[in-house]
Amino acid sequence: MADDMKKKIFVVDDDVMNRKLSVDLLELHGMCAVTAQSGQELLQMLKTETPDLILMDINLPDMDGFELFKAVRAKEKSRSVKVIAWTALAMREEQEKIRAAGFDRCIIKPIETKKFVQEVRDLLAA
């Protein structure tokens, strides 16, 4: 993938390890990842920049992923940005809730690295 075509991805996750893992994986596969620790931080970032995709954890300290997702969709700039829920919420009810909220994809932690990268690429290409 050409550098000038590098896709920019915002990752919001309160777990430092998971932030690191996602950034390393995405950059390893030629994408540009920027992280945020909280919902507010992501919203701040969205004021100045519009990414190609957001990887969004659901259990966040200041607001949950559902609220954050709504806030992202409510903003003119980020209305059409693709959002992947990436979460350790694996129970069926939780999955149903995520599906109902309207996320573009959902990736459950723990990930399989190859599948993870594939999902992200697929969505970016879509």
Place this chain on the structure above:
Amino acid sequence: MTRQVAVFKVRGFTIGGKLILLSSLFAIALTYVVTYTVTTMQTQAEDAQMIKAGGELRFLVQKMSKEAHALRSGDLGRIPVLENLMSVYAASLADLKIHVSRIESATSFKAEARIQCDEISARWEDLRKRFMDLMRQMPEVHLALEDLAGRIPLVSRLFSRLIEGMGAGWLGAEDIAFASELDALGQRIAKAAFAYWGGDDGARQELAELNQLVSEIITGLLNGSEELGLEGVESPAVRQQLEEIREAYRPISQDVDLILSRVPEVRSAAGSVSRLNAQILEKINRLTDQLTQEAVAKIDTMIHNEWVVLGWVLLLGMLASLLVARRITGPLGAVVGAARRVGAGDLEARARLSSKDELGLLGASFNEMAQNLSDSQQHLKLAKEAAEAASKSKSEFLSHMSHELRTPLNSVIGFSEILRDESFGALNPKQKEYVTDVLESGRHLLSLINDILDLAKVEAGKLELELEEVNVREVVESAITIIKERALKQGLKLSASIADSVGGLRADKRKLKQILFNLLSNATKFTPEGGRISIEAGQRDTGTVIFSVRDTGIGIEEKDRHKVFAEFEQIDSAYSRKYAGTGLGMPLAKKLVELHGGELWFESEGKDKGTCFSFALPVKGPAGANKGEVSRGIEALVEAGPLPHTGRGNRILVIEDDPKAAKLISALLSKAGYQVQVAQDGVKGFDLAKKARPDLVTLDVMLPKKDGWEVLTELKKDQTTQAIPVLMISTMGDRTRSRALGAADTLTKPVSKNDLLREVHRALGEPCKKAA
């Protein structure tokens, strides 16, 4: 929950009383109306009689008047008729008087009627006298007339002889003229007398004058009369004859005098009779008119009164019925209304009743019932809320656990994969081996977490099946695909055979796949290289599909059978390392099968002779609703339990006073293959332990006669029993105290099957190793 039992008593008028009162009122009113009507009819009859009597009287008077008239005309034959009429009249008058005296109303009419009656009576007295006079005088006059008429010819003859004699010259011409006149005068007197009697008053004068004239002429002929111009007769013969004539005429003259004096009297009497008659008639007419009017008025009044009474009775009756009906239907309506509201779900609805009769009682009972209903509903609601809260916190805990475990595992697995893939540079063989180990451990940990959560969900009743029509072949093939790689890696042969008769069944596709995968995975784990694994699906009958997974693996020995479905169990610790697994696969598979309303079992001929796990599922899916199946599944767990345990050390004494708890514990232990004896108090328990020397004792703390702590102390003191392991079962879970007194372990009530069996195994020193 205890209920107050209210005792209700009827106070005051019962409904029966009210109804009796009401019917009495009606009966009285009806009696009154009937009596009144009868009285009215009687009165009417009496009035009619009275009017009839009046009419009769009038008829009699009219008749008498006619008869009297006839009598006056000289018909003496009327006298007996009149006499008869008079007596009838007297009787009728007496009748009328009686009727009048009976007139009930104290009105002016009564007084007037009496007066009229009295007057009629008085007039009647007069009339009667007059009639008597008339009847007496009439014959006298008649006799005189007849006498008169008889004598006149005689006198005439005498005159004729006289006149003949006069022809001889005894008389002068004058005398002869008078004599001749005398003869004619006799005729005229008779005529006048009859005319007078016949009513010609003008004849009276004539009669009197003629009578006078005849007497004067006779006297004049005898003695001479200047007035008449007679000189008087001298001839003795003529005088003789004239004397005879005078004598003969004298009775006639007397008759004439009688007629003249009597006829006016008769006339007056007859006049009185007809006047009185007319008066009486008038009075009677007035009386009968009045009577009729009065009777009509009375009847009108009576009819009017009857209507009024009837109206009042009806009105009062209606009011009374309305009142009673309201007393009955009002409370009834209140109860019905309240019942309807309660029925519609408003449990606070109450029947508001003040009456103290049966309905009041009904209302009070209804209210009591509604209160009880409301109370129990409240209790149920609280219990439900508590249960929901517990369930919610349980599922929240599970959800939280899952999340918190997965989050770090994500980095473990993710980073290991990146390292293993050598994305950031090549690793030396040792490094690669370790990283692979880390990755494997991470993945193992993940599958453990998944299995634990699934099991926990089953236990919590949280695992719900998503039932759909599942194609058996598709599911089997998909399960094989997952295990294929691993089997091939281990050098195992995999084969599948699905009977043509098998089509689809109603099940949770994901769970069915999981069951098959767990069985295949289990077979893979315990089958050495070069072995064979086959999966079969067939139909036992039209309603059941049977799946079997057969391997040529290590088999299961008789003594290990009960461990197969125990959680975290693997048959031998030695295998644990060799055959990595969570130890949760088989228990979970069994529970999932049971959740589907099916059963799972296995057959093995023994060590190294392979094993065949089979399960049967109903084609139509689990009976009943989806949610019901969860609890059914759990029940099934308790019911089925592990397979019979055989071997040494299987006699257990259960010391427990609560019959339910004793029954549950002994059922669980019996199912697990133990021989169970129960003692219901501390003294019996200790004695039995000493006598029977069981391999294990479970001991409740709260016991009659001798509590659990004492029993434990004694058991541990006594040489014959001190070696027997004791499991304390208490509500408090005093682990420290029981350890100190020498108990093997302590279980907290309520005792779950798994806890109980695990502790029993452990206490009996049976192998109990957790998977790595």
